[in-house]
Amino acid sequence: MIIGVLGPEGSYSEKAAQTWILKHRLDSVGIQYFSDIEDAFLAVVQGKSDISIVPIENSIEGSVGVTLDLLLENGVEIVGEIVVKIEHCLLSKGGPEKIKVILSHPQGLAQCRHFLKKYFPEAELRSTGSTSHAARLAGEFEEMAAIASPEAAECYRLKVLLPNIQDRKENYTRFIALRAAGKSPAEQVLCVPDGETGKPENSSHSAFKTSIIVYLEKDRPGALYEILGAFAKNKINLTRIESRPSKKELGDYYFYIDFEGHTGDVLIEETLKDIKSKTDTLKIVGSYPAFKA
Amino acid sequence: MIIGVLGPEGSYSEKAAQTWILKHRLDSVGIQYFSDIEDAFLAVVQGKSDISIVPIENSIEGSVGVTLDLLLENGVEIVGEIVVKIEHCLLSKGGPEKIKVILSHPQGLAQCRHFLKKYFPEAELRSTGSTSHAARLAGEFEEMAAIASPEAAECYRLKVLLPNIQDRKENYTRFIALRAAGKSPAEQVLCVPDGETGKPENSSHSAFKTSIIVYLEKDRPGALYEILGAFAKNKINLTRIESRPSKKELGDYYFYIDFEGHTGDVLIEETLKDIKSKTDTLKIVGSYPAFKA
Known part of the structure; x- marks a missing residue:
């Protein structure tokens, strides 16, 4: 069984998939990573995954528009939901004084809007396909920092400069598990x-x-x-x-x-x-x- | 009279402000530019503008979340609405073969999602505070392109490589005009x-x-x-x-x-x-x- 999620390794989507696997006591499951939400979603339609798990709404930033649009346009069935606690951290290779560019998924940037404005008003903000993609990039250059999970820090050997930087402490994302519709x-x-x-x-x-x-x-x-x-x-x-x-x-x-x-x-x-x-x-x-x- | 909008010069917000000025036959009006939607919105609360004009919803990408949140949190009154036709263009200093980075406001990137994926799957996408800010930056480096209006191309002396690149031809944004609430x-x-x-x-x-x-x-x-x-x-x-x-x-x-x-x-x-x-x-x-x- 293949579960398709937004990648690379260390994404919140992967965490959602792991929760789902545990709940259903599944074994011999492979996780397949995709570069954006659309590709992860469409994987289940195109037969590249048996189940795809994608984010649909966040308690701070609201709906994930692309997921809503794809639900309408494609023949899929929701078979489950998973809620994941989001704890965004500021991650980098070097120290905070070197940061010139901050990378994250647009939802990650939006969920930390006040933080970024207050502490890094001069930093350049760059959108990436996922928070873990941001972490992977930040592993390459000292002047880059990523907004991503503690798991992503571990994956890409980054320092957690600051934990829990989202604008509200309580931050949850709801994911849906999809399979191709029979009809x-x-x-x-x-x-x-x-x-x-x-x-x-x-x-x-x-x-x-x-x-x-x-x-x-x-x-x-x-x-x-x-x-x-x-x-x-x-x-x-x-x-x-x-x-x-x-x-x-x-x-x-x-x-x-x-x-x-x-x-x-x-x-x-x-x-x-x-x-x-x-x-x-x-x-x-x-x-x-x-x-x- | 000062109207606060998202800047710099050449933004769709400025176009909305000009429509509003024409409709109300106002003269001796100054337009003040702010670096993000939040600053443009708060200008009217802080007395830096008499009216602020900010985007609230787009016909492709839906609500502008930050505007909705600020409407709840601040003492403002909506005094008008303006609908602007959005015609995103791909703008750059050099030719399309040099483009490595594409810049725009997150709404601009989202409204051209299919276009970007089809024609520039390898390009790095960067969020800016506004589409016109993206155009200003693209004026500095040949490897950067911006998604912005034809007016922004003129402002920052960029070539229009491709007009009307949003995913649906019909693309409109609704703006609201705000003043500080009396109460x-x-x-x-x-x-x-x-x-x-x-x-x-x-x-x-x-x-x-x-x-x-x-x-x-x-x-x-x-x-x-x-x-x-x-x-x-x-x-x-x-x-x-x-x-x-x-x-x-x-x-x-x-x-x-x-x-x-x-x-x-x-x-x-x-x-x-x-x-x-x-x-x-x-x-x-x-x-x-x-x-x-």
């Missing part, structure tokens, strides 16, 4: 799946989460209220609602909704049928066990 | 203003927009539905709803809601009172004329 993307849109992901009998609602994407036309301003009404009527708890531009025009959005429950439950099935009657586009991205630390 | 932030939260922004009499609902921020506790999953119900009951059109992490814990959000109408309208005033009764935190960020191209 083609065209079929997956507009159809309610039959709960084939193996829902255990008699489980409580909150043990599972389901993720869907709905498109609400700009000209139907009450549509979101109607959709939420379908959940409220059946007392289904929403855990997340996020909008993402349709990219057709400004003011036109897709809504990404996560809620408690499994598509195999009769109540959820009925709710999804109700929603389907209210929107032209409903994509069910999967039902999966809610993460418990 | 202190503490007062502004939890209170309904009295429509002092000069709402013309007999204007139609859709001529104005109002922006609010509400905090909905994680443990009250039906709260968003109730809030949207207050709008639906009074047939008020929502133009945007966006969530942003509260930064307290994963799964805890503020909702940013834009809708048609002015706080000076009786119907809007009643709706806001209704919403106030359903949430502990309601911040009214302003009523302003909806942008017409």
Whole structure:
């Protein structure tokens, strides 16, 4: 079994994959590293990985836009979620006085925005494909520092100049585990799946989460209220609602909704049928066990 | 009168400011440039500008997170919105064969993600504070190219190697014009203003927009539905709803809601009172004329 993640070695995505492997007590698993989130995501569609694990939201910086877009565009199914505590460190080969350039993934730079502005107002900031990629580069030049994990420091033999530099101490990233959808993307849109992901009998609602994407036309301003009404009527708890531009025009959005429950439950099935009657586009991205630390 | 924008010269923010100046037929206006969005935003709070104009959302890449966060944290009022067509170009001093590094604002890099991956998979990507800052830097070294506007090319004497390189041809950014709030932030939260922004009499609902921020506790999953119900009951059109992490814990959000109408309208005033009764935190960020191209 191959799990695809954002690489190189020492990334937070790798940590998420290790958590997932432990939880599922998997052995003989290989981790395959990809150079950006898109490649790691698409690996599962292209058959280069059996499972891909990618970040979807961070508690400081919010959604990972590229993951949301790819979820809509590709035939994948979410089979799990993993929450990883993020502890960004400032890493370098030399001392802090030599730092001229600070490297990290754009999310890493954004999560440490206040820190960077206060302590390194003159430093040049460079985006890399991942935090561990930043660490690998910082291992080559003394004037470069990276924002990355303590694990990345170890991997690339860097000093931890400062630990926990993100703007809020509490910093978590939620990752999703994906597999290729059994059905083609065209079929997956507009159809309610039959709960084939193996829902255990008699489980409580909150043990599972389901993720869907709905498109609400700009000209139907009450549509979101109607959709939420379908959940409220059946007392289904929403855990997340996020909008993402349709990219057709400004003011036109897709809504990404996560809620408690499994598509195999009769109540959820009925709710999804109700929603389907209210929107032209409903994509069910999967039902999966809610993460418990 | 001083208008604060993200600089240096040649930024899309400057273009937004010029559109605003033309619309309002202002003269004797000075444009003051700031090195990042946060500084441009805070200028109006710190009295360094009378109006600040900052980006809030893009039709490809979505919300500008830092602007949303600052709107919540500071005592400001939105007094207008401006939509600017974005036409990113690849700019450099030399020819395309010399390019090793590509610079832009993170939003510029994200909006051209597919282009960069296809044509410059080996190039190093660097974040700058603005697209025009990227253009200024690219004017110094032949191996650097910038993603920025045609105006920036002119400003920094760069060649336009390729025009319109963003991943979707239609690319728009919405900017907001801000002034310091008359009331202190503490007062502004939890209170309904009295429509002092000069709402013309007999204007139609859709001529104005109002922006609010509400905090909905994680443990009250039906709260968003109730809030949207207050709008639906009074047939008020929502133009945007966006969530942003509260930064307290994963799964805890503020909702940013834009809708048609002015706080000076009786119907809007009643709706806001209704919403106030359903949430502990309601911040009214302003009523302003909806942008017409």
